[in-house]
Amino acid sequence: MRAEWLSLSWLALTLGGYYALKPVYRRHPRWWTSPLFTVPLLLAVLGLLLGTDYPVYIRDTHWLVLMLGPATVAFALPVFRHRQLIRTHWPALLAGVLGGSAMAIGSAWGLATLCGLDDAVRRSLLARSITTPLAMLVSADIGGVPELTALFVVITGVAGIALGELLLRHLPLRSALARGALFGVGAHGAGTAKAYDVGNEEGSVASLAMVLAGLLNVLLAPALAALLR
Amino acid sequence: MNSLHARMRWLAWRRPLVARWAQVLLIVLVWLACDQLSRRLHLPVPGSLLAMALLLAMLLGGVVPAASLRRGADWLLADMLLFFIPAVMAVWQHLPLMRQEGGRILAVILVGTLLVMGTTALLVDLMFRWRLRRAR
Numbered sequence: 001m002r003a004e005w006l007s008l009s010w011l012a013l014t015l016g017g018y019y020a021l022k023p024v025y026r027r028h029p030r031w032w033t034s035p036l037f038t039v040p041l042l043l044a045v046l047g048l049l050l051g052t053d054y055p056v057y058i059r060d061t062h063w064l065v066l067m068l069g070p071a072t073v074a075f076a077l078p079v080f081r082h083r084q085l086i087r088t089h090w091p092a093l094l095a096g097v098l099g100g101s102a103m104a105i106g107s108a109w110g111l112a113t114l115c116g117l118d119d120a121v122r123r124s125l126l127a128r129s130i131t132t133p134l135a136m137l138v139s140a141d142i143g144g145v146p147e148l149t150a151l152f153v154v155i156t157g158v159a160g161i162a163l164g165e166l167l168l169r170h171l172p173l174r175s176a177l178a179r180g181a182l183f184g185v186g187a188h189g190a191g192t193a194k195a196y197d198v199g200n201e202e203g204s205v206a207s208l209a210m211v212l213a214g215l216l217n218v219l220l221a222p223a224l225a226a227l228l229r
Numbered sequence: 230m231n232s233l234h235a236r237m238r239w240l241a242w243r244r245p246l247v248a249r250w251a252q253v254l255l256i257v258l259v260w261l262a263c264d265q266l267s268r269r270l271h272l273p274v275p276g277s278l279l280a281m282a283l284l285l286a287m288l289l290g291g292v293v294p295a296a297s298l299r300r301g302a303d304w305l306l307a308d309m310l311l312f313f314i315p316a317v318m319a320v321w322q323h324l325p326l327m328r329q330e331g332g333r334i335l336a337v338i339l340v341g342t343l344l345v346m347g348t349t350a351l352l353v354d355l356m357f358r359w360r361l362r363r364a365r
Contacts (some may be wrong), residue, residue: 014311014314015311016346018311018314020311026314028331034310035310035311035314035318036310036313036314039314040314040317040318040320043314043318044318047318047321049246052321052324053363054318054319054321054322055314056344057318057321058315058318058319058322060316061315061318062315064312064315065287065312065315065316067257067305067315068237068309068312069260069264069275069276069277069312070253070256070257070260070277070278070305071280071282071305071306072260072276072277072278072308072311073256073259073260073263073277073281073295073305074256074302074303074305074306075281075306076282076284076285076288076302077284077288077295077298077299077302077306078287078304078306080285080289080295081295088355091356091360092352092356092357092360093351093353095352095355095356096349096350096352096353097349097354099348099349099352100345100346100349100352102350103344103349104341104345107340107341107344107345108337108341111336111337111340111341112337115333115336115337116333117334117337118326118330118335121326121330121334125334125337125338127339127340128341129341129342129345130310130320131314132312132313133275133277134275134277136279137275145320146310146317148319150316150317150319150320150324151316151317151320151323152334152338153313153316154236154313154316154317155334155335155338156338156342157313157344159338159339160342160346161343163339163343163346164288164346166342167346167347167350171347171350171351173354174349174354174357174358175354175357175358175359176358177353177354177357178349178350178353178354179350181350181353182346182347182350182353183346183348185346185349186342186345186349187342187346188311189309189310189313190297190310193307193309193310207294208260208305209349210327211281215278218274218278224251224363
């Protein structure tokens with residue numbers, strides 16, 4: 001009985017925390033005000049009081065994670081809306097997505113090996129740059145731990161918002177195309193949300209780049225799994 | 230089919246909130262159907278991607294006008310960060326690992342993300358400028 005109430009309160013706290021802290025980000029869009037950073041922080045602090053029992057936490061909140069499926073489906077709309085942009089700039093977009101994804105997988109493998117991380121952790125890191133539902137699929141395919149990958153994906157998102165801001169200030173980027181692709185390939189949905197703050201064209205390029213990078217990774221997963229065996 | 234879209238437009242105009250939730254429900258149903266299909270038939274493509282491709286094909290074919298899904302899709306995308314949050318709390322299950330390797334994992338993610346973003350942006354910009362020069 002007590003555990004059931006606790007699960008329900010966690011759901012209420014997650015939703016309440018999100019809707020309370022979201023306006024803060026809208027007013028001051030910085031990486032440390034992103035709900036992706038502030039809400040888990042709030043929940044972690046509350047966890048000190050209510051206990052950090054993940055199975056109890058996830059029991060009533062798991063349907064929120066499940067909604068990532070329909071959210072992925074919804075990406076059909078921005079892609080459709082900007083079909084003209086794709087038709088004119090597909091070579092540049094493709095180059096960015098291919099190069100970025102190769103760098104994502106290569107750098108994760110290289111750096112993790114360099115740092116002497118566990119094999120399971122290393123495999124879980126490979127898909128961290130793409131959007132969560134797809135990343136978890138790829139991770140399971142290549143012998144990682146999907147839950148760990150989901151965690152790494154979110155950390156990448158928060159880091160990507162901060163690093164993207166930094167890079168925009170220092171890289172000599174001429175096109176909205178490059179600014180958008182940077183966020184879409186590097187930091188999936190979190191980066192895409194940030195890209196919409198930079199500009200509308202950046203945002204749509206980011207959502208498109210994110211979808212393309214995700215698709216590429218899913219299609220490459222079987223080959224990658226065979227390679228890493 | 231057409232009268233359904235007409236009804237959805239009317240709903241979007243008179244009751245934007247009801248229209249939004251009806252559209253979200255519609256997207257969820259499409260996803261659910263494709264997810265089941267992909268599971269039952271053991272397709273190599275995940276259900277969410279199948280559903281996205283299907284929806285995109287319907288939009289391109291003019292079967293579904295974009296206007297009658299706009300509100301639902303925009304809500305799903307705008308509040309996507311909420312759906313990520315419970316996944317982060319899985320860190321509670323991996324506290325020993327985080328204590329042991331957390332710093333190094335963070336370093337890998339930070340440096341890796343910097344490299345990915347830099348590579349992507351520079352490649353796209355290079356291609357963009359090269360095509361611009363050739364077009365002239």
